[in-house]
Amino acid sequence: MKIITIYILKKFTSSLFFSLVALCIIFVIVNLLENLDDFLDQNATIDVIIKYYLYFLPEIIKLTIPISVLLSALFSVGNLSVNNEITALKASGISLYQILMPFLLVSVLISFIHLYFNGWIVPKVNQKKIVIENQYMNKISSGGPLYNLYFRDSPTKNVIMAYYIPEEKYGTNITIELFNNQIHPRIVKRYESEKLIWDSSQGNWKLVNGLIRDFEDNKITFQKFDTILAEISFTHEQIVNIRKTTDEMTFDELEGYINLLEKGGRDVRKQRIDLYGAYAFPFANVIVIIFAVPFSSIRRKSGIAIQIAAAMIVAFFYLLFTKLGQSIGYAYNLSPIVSAWLANIVFFIVGLFNLLKTRS
Numbered sequence: 001m002k003i004i005t006i007y008i009l010k011k012f013t014s015s016l017f018f019s020l021v022a023l024c025i026i027f028v029i030v031n032l033l034e035n036l037d038d039f040l041d042q043n044a045t046i047d048v049i050i051k052y053y054l055y056f057l058p059e060i061i062k063l064t065i066p067i068s069v070l071l072s073a074l075f076s077v078g079n080l081s082v083n084n085e086i087t088a089l090k091a092s093g094i095s096l097y098q099i100l101m102p103f104l105l106v107s108v109l110i111s112f113i114h115l116y117f118n119g120w121i122v123p124k125v126n127q128k129k130i131v132i133e134n135q136y137m138n139k140i141s142s143g144g145p146l147y148n149l150y151f152r153d154s155p156t157k158n159v160i161m162a163y164y165i166p167e168e169k170y171g172t173n174i175t176i177e178l179f180n181n182q183i184h185p186r187i188v189k190r191y192e193s194e195k196l197i198w199d200s201s202q203g204n205w206k207l208v209n210g211l212i213r214d215f216e217d218n219k220i221t222f223q224k225f226d227t228i229l230a231e232i233s234f235t236h237e238q239i240v241n242i243r244k245t246t247d248e249m250t251f252d253e254l255e256g257y258i259n260l261l262e263k264g265g266r267d268v269r270k271q272r273i274d275l276y277g278a279y280a281f282p283f284a285n286v287i288v289i290i291f292a293v294p295f296s297s298i299r300r301k302s303g304i305a306i307q308i309a310a311a312m313i314v315a316f317f318y319l320l321f322t323k324l325g326q327s328i329g330y331a332y333n334l335s336p337i338v339s340a341w342l343a344n345i346v347f348f349i350v351g352l353f354n355l356l357k358t359r360s
Contacts, residue, residue: 015072073292114282119251276340290351294358
């Protein structure tokens with residue numbers, strides 16, 4: 001069985017490589033035709049265009065891996081079926097489930113690699129891609145200073161900042177308002193400062209050159225200060241993430257950004273569904289294997305044409321149901337995790353049902 005497993009996986013991995021390369025080439029050519037006018041209008045050199053598509057390649061791979069896994073499983077198992085090797089394996093006592101197992105193990109490994117790749121590699125490369133888009137494709141830059149920032153640091157604390165320069169790690173015209181309670185808020189203290197500075201070595205904020213106003217016992221008292229610590233929970237990195245697009249954020253940064261929005265009183269269910277959906281997407285590699293192996297193990301007169309059509313149909317309905325499931329979850333107030341994983345759960349159950357129906 002070990003020799004057979006190596007033989008099957010060799011066919012699968014070679015098909016996976018060629019499928020992925022072919023899909024990436026098609027994607028790049030189509031995208032280049034769409035954007036070529038913009039590059040020419042901005043006098044972009046060939047070096048710039050090559051760099052752009054090298055930076056774009058991880059995003060393309062991220063999107064095409066599940067389809068490549070699906071196609072390679074159909075091709076490799078379909079080829080075994082056409083050559084009567086599946087029949088020979090079954091005749092020697094090897095069931096369809098045993099044939100499926102190596103594919104499942106490899107697809108699980110691919111899924112975890114895909115997850116890390118999507119969440120922590122692609123966003124870093126996207127930052128370089130977006131720089132070129134800003135310069136040569138007339139897209140709005142996400143960089144630069146931030147203006148008129150308002151944060152709800154806690155239910156009883158507001159932080160207002162007129163201007164923040166991420167490169168210098170400081171903001172100007174700072175106001176921090178403290179309230180007595182959340183139900184019937186009444187201001188009890190107000191900090192007004194010229195500057196708020198992030199101390200990277202200490203991991204905290206410092207207010208510089210300001211005034212503290214106390215509103216207690218129906219009277220107002222004033223106290224000036226040169227430098228004091230500011231008890232603020234959000235960090236410099238979280239503020240920097242505000243100017244990034246979600247495509248530029250790692251999963252950790254995106255989680256921090258969502259938490260920051262939530263502190264400000266925003267409804268973040270949609271953002272959480274999108275984040276959990278990004279975690280769920282790589283495991284489509286496992287689901288397509290459960291569909292592809294049983295389907296392609298049965299020899300058909302129509303050959304590879306039906307297999308390609310089936311691959312496209314499964315991929316289309318999976319992507320459609322992914323968006324539909326997330327929309328349903330948001331509309332009917334389902335848990336963000338359930339909403340994000342709904343498509344995977346449904347297709348996994350359907351795939352298992354299809355597997356059990358297939359003659360093993």
